[in-house]
Amino acid sequence: MHNYKELQSLFAAKLDGEISQINQREPIYLYEPVVYTLKMGGKRLRPVLLLMAHELFNDDIEKALPVAMAIEMFHNFTLLHDDIMDNADLRRNHPTIHVKYSSNTAILSGDAMSILSYEYLNRCKSQNFREIFDVFTHTALKICEGQQYDMDFEREDHTTVDDYLKMIGLKTAILLAASLKIGALAANAPKNEADLLYEFGYNLGMAFQLRDDYLDSFGNTNTFGKNIGGDIVSNKKTFLLLTAMELAKGETKNTLKKAISSAQITPENKIEQILSIYNQLEIGRLTNEKMEEYYNKSLLCWENLNVPNNKKQNLLLIANKMMNRTN
Amino acid sequence: MHNYKELQSLFAAKLDGEISQINQREPIYLYEPVVYTLKMGGKRLRPVLLLMAHELFNDDIEKALPVAMAIEMFHNFTLLHDDIMDNADLRRNHPTIHVKYSSNTAILSGDAMSILSYEYLNRCKSQNFREIFDVFTHTALKICEGQQYDMDFEREDHTTVDDYLKMIGLKTAILLAASLKIGALAANAPKNEADLLYEFGYNLGMAFQLRDDYLDSFGNTNTFGKNIGGDIVSNKKTFLLLTAMELAKGETKNTLKKAISSAQITPENKIEQILSIYNQLEIGRLTNEKMEEYYNKSLLCWENLNVPNNKKQNLLLIANKMMNRTN
Numbered sequence: 001m002h003n004y005k006e007l008q009s010l011f012a013a014k015l016d017g018e019i020s021q022i023n024q025r026e027p028i029y030l031y032e033p034v035v036y037t038l039k040m041g042g043k044r045l046r047p048v049l050l051l052m053a054h055e056l057f058n059d060d061i062e063k064a065l066p067v068a069m070a071i072e073m074f075h076n077f078t079l080l081h082d083d084i085m086d087n088a089d090l091r092r093n094h095p096t097i098h099v100k101y102s103s104n105t106a107i108l109s110g111d112a113m114s115i116l117s118y119e120y121l122n123r124c125k126s127q128n129f130r131e132i133f134d135v136f137t138h139t140a141l142k143i144c145e146g147q148q149y150d151m152d153f154e155r156e157d158h159t160t161v162d163d164y165l166k167m168i169g170l171k172t173a174i175l176l177a178a179s180l181k182i183g184a185l186a187a188n189a190p191k192n193e194a195d196l197l198y199e200f201g202y203n204l205g206m207a208f209q210l211r212d213d214y215l216d217s218f219g220n221t222n223t224f225g226k227n228i229g230g231d232i233v234s235n236k237k238t239f240l241l242l243t244a245m246e247l248a249k250g251e252t253k254n255t256l257k258k259a260i261s262s263a264q265i266t267p268e269n270k271i272e273q274i275l276s277i278y279n280q281l282e283i284g285r286l287t288n289e290k291m292e293e294y295y296n297k298s299l300l301c302w303e304n305l306n307v308p309n310n311k312k313q314n315l316l317l318i319a320n321k322m323m324n325r326t327n
Numbered sequence: 328m329h330n331y332k333e334l335q336s337l338f339a340a341k342l343d344g345e346i347s348q349i350n351q352r353e354p355i356y357l358y359e360p361v362v363y364t365l366k367m368g369g370k371r372l373r374p375v376l377l378l379m380a381h382e383l384f385n386d387d388i389e390k391a392l393p394v395a396m397a398i399e400m401f402h403n404f405t406l407l408h409d410d411i412m413d414n415a416d417l418r419r420n421h422p423t424i425h426v427k428y429s430s431n432t433a434i435l436s437g438d439a440m441s442i443l444s445y446e447y448l449n450r451c452k453s454q455n456f457r458e459i460f461d462v463f464t465h466t467a468l469k470i471c472e473g474q475q476y477d478m479d480f481e482r483e484d485h486t487t488v489d490d491y492l493k494m495i496g497l498k499t500a501i502l503l504a505a506s507l508k509i510g511a512l513a514a515n516a517p518k519n520e521a522d523l524l525y526e527f528g529y530n531l532g533m534a535f536q537l538r539d540d541y542l543d544s545f546g547n548t549n550t551f552g553k554n555i556g557g558d559i560v561s562n563k564k565t566f567l568l569l570t571a572m573e574l575a576k577g578e579t580k581n582t583l584k585k586a587i588s589s590a591q592i593t594p595e596n597k598i599e600q601i602l603s604i605y606n607q608l609e610i611g612r613l614t615n616e617k618m619e620e621y622y623n624k625s626l627l628c629w630e631n632l633n634v635p636n637n638k639k640q641n642l643l644l645i646a647n648k649m650m651n652r653t654n
Contacts, residue, residue, distance in 0.1 A: 030475035081438060085431045104412045104478060107434060111408060112471040114441055118464045122457065129457075130449065137445045144439045148357040151431060
């Protein structure tokens with residue numbers, strides 16, 4: 001069994017080889033941005049989860065590398081197009097494609113990445129190919145739906161906490177879930193084990209996103225790697241803000257609404273005022289409780305996996321790592 | 328054997344049913360633009376060619392409907408994203424999606440259409456599914472490459488006629504070719520017949536595009552359906568302009584360059600001056616000769632198809648119809 005770091009290295013070697021191949025394709029203005037995007041880095045969490053799930057049932061992880069490539073390619077495609085839609089200038093400290101090249105380049109190179117992900121998928125030799133294709137395509141479409149809900153919510157006044165949880169499920173959690181399930185399917189795992197891995201990944205993904213929301217307001221600048229309060233300043237409808245909107249009453253609610261809608265308020269004041277309301281309403285504790293709820297569900301799935309403990313231990317370590325736990 | 332009109336009706340009924348299904352999906356801001364795009368109409372040339380190719384080898388064309396849907400969905404996806412990139416306001420006399428909704432909507436709904444095309448593809452039950460998938464994905468990527476070359480050429484000074492022919496091959500001809508081949512593969516046709524149909528479609532597609540270029544400068548406004556001279560006014564690097572640039576010498580070349588680069592010239596004057604050069608250099612005749620060359624190649628493929636004449640007659644009629652011939 002390989003651990004996270006080993007699978008990361010293994011996948012990185014595969015990815016490097018594929019990047020070299022893509023780099024030779026023409027026209028260069030189509031493929032250069034694809035290479036640039038793939039080279040930006042990232043934790044390669046999804047392909048690693050896929051390979052790890054595969055290894056629970058089949059040692060020959062070489063077989064799972066094409067679908068791992070497909071998942072990573074698709075994930076990077078969504079980041080590329082999301083960055084245009086969100087008007088984001090930076091991704092992993094690099095200028096985004098639409099800034100470095102143009103919007104048209106970002107649209108078309110993204111389209112090519114989406115199709116390239118299917119090119120990799122078609123290299124999969126598994127007898128479960130049709131089901132893998134089905135899970136992949138279903139997930140891909142759901143991610144688009146998640147992105148649309150995310151954009152809708154930014155315009156709407158009545159987004160609820162439940163709406164938000166559904167959205168992050170689609171936009172974030174199901175790709176982790178699908179990565180694990182596809183890895184298992186490629187290894188001919190029993191259907192119920194593949195489904196358990198899906199549930200494990202879904203709940204872990206939900207906990208992971210809620211942790212990200214929490215840290216954006218309550219994290220330590222030195223360890224979080226982003227500026228604290230970015231979500232607050234941009235009025236992003238996170239679990240924290242939506243929970244506060246649902247719980248706040250009377251004067252607190254007025255102060256919250258005013259802080260959100262004021263054009264005069266400085267970012268520092270806005271963060272201070274909203275954090276004060278968050279503390280008053282115990283939003284940090286509520287977010288952590290929700291996160292724990294999902295995390296515990298994922299642990300239960302892990303426990304129910306019918307795989308020897310020594311085989312599935314690495315999966316627990318990766319879950320702990322994602323939640324930044326040492327136990 | 329069904330003729331064009333019959334296959335159009337048959338496909339239209341299938342498409343209407345699928346549109347109703349898509350219309351019920353959520354979020355509505357993701358799927359409404361998909362429905363709007365599919366309802367804009369069009370000749371449904373690609374799915375009809377696919378069904379016709381299928382019927383040469385297998386009467387049960389119901390089996391080919393999912394892949395026909397996949398092809399039409401993918402084609403409409405490319406139109407949607409091309410319209411953003413080309414900044415086009417109208418498509419088939421309707422406002423384009425990025426005008427009616429927004430660029431973000433056009434990007435994301437287009438992404439969903441690209442994935443939906445794979446959802447339909449995965450409904451194909453053919454034993455040749457993996458090869459169909461391969462042809463589909465290869466073609467999809469080549470179309471992106473064609474669009475990139477097209478955008479590159481608009482910025483470059485040294486585009487040749489050969490570059491142009493390669494580009495329209497990728498952007499236009501191979502989807503017609505692939506539609507025919509996929510229809511044949513779905514019907515378990517012999518491999519060489521499927522390949523002949525590909526060649527037939529490729530050459531027909533080339534002839535079709537050259538005819539379009541020709542008509543934009545030399546067509547009859549009443550029958551062409553677009554304003555004459557649109558390509559000339561926008562300096563579009565068509566077969567006509569690039570051939571003229573390669574053939575023009577001395578004073579003619581200077582006049583041509585001046586007409587292209589002048590910011591003062593009125594559209595009417597520009598059309599008049601460039602048409603005069605086209606006539607002088609016999610660009611109309613040269614374009615028609617090139618078109619005939621491709622068309623004759625496609626006819627040769629048609630003749631070599633090892634299918635009884637009465638079966639393949641409708642395919643010849645569709646080719647003639649595309650070239651607007653009555654013979």
